[in-house]
Amino acid sequence: MNSTDEKAPGNEARLDRRNLLKLGLAGTAAALTSALPATAQAREDGIGVVKHDEFPMKISPDYKRFSEADTSFNRFTRAGKSFHRKPKPEENRPGYTSYDWALKVASKEIHNALINLTPAYQGTLPKVFKPAAFNPDFRFKDSAMAHAVIKRAARHFGADLVGITRHDPRWDYTHVREGKKYHKTEDVMGFVPKTVIVLGYEVDYETMRTAPSPLGDASQIDGYSRMSKTALQMVSFLSKLGFHAIGPGNGYGLTIPYAIAAGLGENSRMGLLVNHKYGPRLRLGKIYTDLELDEYYDKPTTFGVESFCKNCMHCADNCPSKSIPHDKEPSMGPPDDGQDWGFSNPGIRKWYVNCDTCLQYWSDSNTSCSSCVTTCPYNKPYFWHHRLIDKVNTILPGPLHKFMADMDLLHGYGQTFNTSAPAVFWDAKGREYDGFGG
Amino acid sequence: MSGLGIFSGIEVLFFWLGVLCLATFQGLVWLRWKLEASWLSLALVAAGCGTMIFDVAWAVSSVLEKEPQSASMSVLVIFLPGLILAVMGMRLAWKQ
Ligand code: SF4
Ligand code: SF4
Numbered sequence: 163m164n165s166t167d168e169k170a171p172g173n174e175a176r177l178d179r180r181n182l183l184k185l186g187l188a189g190t191a192a193a194l195t196s197a198l199p200a201t202a203q204a205r206e207d208g209i210g211v212v213k214h215d216e217f218p219m220k221i222s223p224d225y226k227r228f229s230e231a232d233t234s235f236n237r238f239t240r241a242g243k244s245f246h247r248k249p250k251p252e253e254n255r256p257g258y259t260s261y262d263w264a265l266k267v268a269s270k271e272i273h274n275a276l277i278n279l280t281p282a283y284q285g286t287l288p289k290v291f292k293p294a295a296f297n298p299d300f301r302f303k304d305s306a307m308a309h310a311v312i313k314r315a316a317r318h319f320g321a322d323l324v325g326i327t328r329h330d331p332r333w334d335y336t337h338v339r340e341g342k343k344y345h346k347t348e349d350v351m352g353f354v355p356k357t358v359i360v361l362g363y364e365v366d367y368e369t370m371r372t373a374p375s376p377l378g379d380a381s382q383i384d385g386y387s388r389m390s391k392t393a394l395q396m397v398s399f400l401s402k403l404g405f406h407a408i409g410p411g412n413g414y415g416l417t418i419p420y421a422i423a424a425g426l427g428e429n430s431r432m433g434l435l436v437n438h439k440y441g442p443r444l445r446l447g448k449i450y451t452d453l454e455l456d457e458y459y460d461k462p463t464t465f466g467v468e469s470f471c472k473n474c475m476h477c478a479d480n481c482p483s484k485s486i487p488h489d490k491e492p493s494m495g496p497p498d499d500g501q502d503w504g505f506s507n508p509g510i511r512k513w514y515v516n517c518d519t520c521l522q523y524w525s526d527s528n529t530s531c532s533s534c535v536t537t538c539p540y541n542k543p544y545f546w547h548h549r550l551i552d553k554v555n556t557i558l559p560g561p562l563h564k565f566m567a568d569m570d571l572l573h574g575y576g577q578t579f580n581t582s583a584p585a586v587f588w589d590a591k592g593r594e595y596d597g598f599g600g
Numbered sequence: 601m602s603g604l605g606i607f608s609g610i611e612v613l614f615f616w617l618g619v620l621c622l623a624t625f626q627g628l629v630w631l632r633w634k635l636e637a638s639w640l641s642l643a644l645v646a647a648g649c650g651t652m653i654f655d656v657a658w659a660v661s662s663v664l665e666k667e668p669q670s671a672s673m674s675v676l677v678i679f680l681p682g683l684i685l686a687v688m689g690m691r692l693a694w695k696q
Contacts, residue, residue: 546610547661569677573662574669586666 207464210556211438214462217423221332222494225509230284230335230413231344234505234517238525245524249376256584257375265380272387280393282386282411282447287340290352291397295404305458312400312453316361319395320388322444323362323437325424325460329355329450333423334415347414353406355450357459359396360417360424362437363388363445365535367543370443371583373536374482374529382530385445386411393449400451407451417446419510425460428467432477432486432534433515436467438552441540465556466563467540468492471513473560474567477534480578483523485516486534533578539570609664617657624649637693645693648686655679 207218230236238245249263273282279289302308309326316324337344366381373379393409400407408414418435421427426446427437434442478486487497495508496516506514524531535541542548555566570576607615628646631637637645655678662670 543665545661545665547658569673573673574667 206469207466211463211465213425214464216462217419218462218464219419219422219429220494220511222509225332226507227332227334227336228416228507229337229344230339231337232504232507233284234521235284236339237505237518238521243522243525245521246530247525247528250528256581257372257377261588262375262377262380262584266376266383269380269384269387273383273390276390276394280390280397280409280411281413282389282393284413285339285341286413287338287345287350288393288408288410288413289397291401291407292352293404293406294401296402298404300404305454305456308453309455309458312359315399316359316392316396319392319399320363321361321392322364322440323360323426325360325362325421325426326455327358327360327420327424327459328455329358330420330423333419335413338410338414351414351450352408353452355406356452356454357450358415358420358424359449359451360421360426361389361392361396361447361449362421362426362440363392363447364440365443365445367443367541368583368587370532370536370541371577371580372587373532373578374527375584376529377584377587378532378536379530382445382532389445389447393447396449397451400449400453403453405451405453407449409447409449411447414450415448417448420448421446422462425463428464429512430467430477430538430540431471431475431513432481432538433513434535436538436540438463438465439544441542442535442538443541465552466558469560470539470555470563470567473564474539476537476539476567476571476576480533480537480576481520482527482531482533483516483519485520485523487513487515489513536580537576537578539567539576542575610661613657613660613664617653620653620656624653631693635693641689641692644685644689646689648682648684648689651682651685652679655682 231240235245249267250258251260251263252258253260277286281288302311312326313324334347336347338347338350340350363385365385369378369381371378389411390409393411397407397409418429418433421435422429427435427444430436430442432442435444435446436442437444472490475488478488489497492512493514494511496503496506496514503514503516503518505517508514520531540552542552551566555563558566624646627649628642631645632642655674658674658678659671662668662674
């Protein structure tokens with residue numbers, strides 16, 4: 163296990179500024195040609211942004227639902243281990259000072275206050291909001307209107323992304339945890355859900371640049387507070403329109419497949435959802451309701467992330483615990499040496515991440531790491547040139563994705579363990595990545 | 601980049617890019633009118649200037665987002681090829 167100070171390997175393509183200036187046109191041309199190895203893979207799902215009628219990942223007929231008890235977080239806790247230890251400020255270490263720790267811990271307060279209503283983490287049951295319509299005769303004019311109203315309301319309450327999909331029991335846990343007890347999910351749901359509303363929250367780019375550090379964790383944890391707050395307002399809103407609703411955040415089911423089904427993004431090598439606007443810099447929560455939207459559900463969308471991941475290994479190269487696989491292709495189960503992984507549910511074609519070693523690194527570093535997010539080429543501030551490159555990537559053939567991934571490092575992006583990033587975040591001028599410059 | 605406290609850096613940048621594009625267009629018209637430059641040379645100059653203007657946009661945006669390495673790299677991979685194209689086009693236009 164590497165220590166937090168140790169730099170993970172894999173940044174070979176990175177140049178310091180002096181070397182960069184020495185690089186001439188000839189070098190650039192050479193880099194262009196050498197970046198197209200014969201092993202680069204082409205995209206399989208089409209060109210550009212593709213909408214799908216079916217779930218876009220291959221699922222084995224043997225795929226079975228999974229219990230919340232078997233998630234890595236719960237296994238870790240059951241084994242008597244803790245992946246988050248007490249704050250330990252180091253006043254001379256950027257990103258680890260008392261104010262960095264205070265920012266992290268304070269970020270969770272809204273979540274803590276709402277934990278018995280709309281918890282964002284597993285382990286506490288959310289309150290079931292029953293129908294309490296102002297007007298018992300109220301009906302939406304049609305499903306299109308209901309769809310639009312829900313999306314507008316969720317954004318009004320603070321969600322950055324909203325996707326709506328049909329309830330799919332495959333993605334629900336068989337059992338959910340309440341403290342040390344486990345319940346059958348259907349027994350505590352309180353109603354038969356028909357729709358799942360998936361809500362996404364941007365994680366601040368400047369704080370993420372400082373990961374792994376308590377400062378890097380702060381905006382992720384703030385995402386959970388925002389998740390609890392928005393979910394509470396949304397379930398209350400739905401209840402006042404005459405529907406049942408619960409906001410279990412990360413609990414009750416797997417949020418990433420629901421988010422994929424709701425068109426919020428694609429799965430990636432690091433196992434996180436990659437969204438077309440925020441990349442992997444995102445927190446996701448969900449709301450179950452018995453509102454029925456007929457055919458007015460969002461469709462899954464792919465835009466080349468799987469092809470990009472086949473040709474880019476940045477997260478795998480930079481993972482300090484080596485938890486992310488380097489396999490070229492996704493597979494239907496964990497790699498051979500992980501057949502006994504209890505925390506991974508096989509039967510979906512994806513890259514299987516070793517969550518146990520990842521969590522062990524969280525525990526060792528006393529952070530939520532997230533180096534994989536920081537180094538991903540899809541993790542960018544919201545600037546026009548990154549939007550352009552993202553669009554170009556959707557139409558480029560697979561082999562050029564390898565070139566784009568290498569260029570990302572050469573341009574200085576994707577750095578991990580960046581000790582100068584906390585100073586940028588705490589800059590006295592309070593500058594933000596919005597180009598306002600002051 | 602100062603926006604007088606009214607405009608963002610990106611807004612100021614795109615204003616000046618508009619000015620640069622207009623100047624390029626006027627230069628092309630002048631080359632055709634006064635020097636009777638060939639269409640090939642004009643195409644080369646237009647492509648070169650367009651590429652350099654694109655790089656100005658890229659580099660300034662990179663500085664605004666505090667990634668100066670991206671700005672220097674873009675000068676190598678975008679601005680220099682643009683400069684070569686523009687110089688080739690100008691030499692061709694001048695020879696005629
Ligand atoms: S958070 Fe990502 S980079 Fe960090 S240990 Fe886990 S998988 Fe690896
Ligand atoms: S770092 Fe590269 S391989 Fe990893 S998730 Fe991002 S694009 Fe995919």
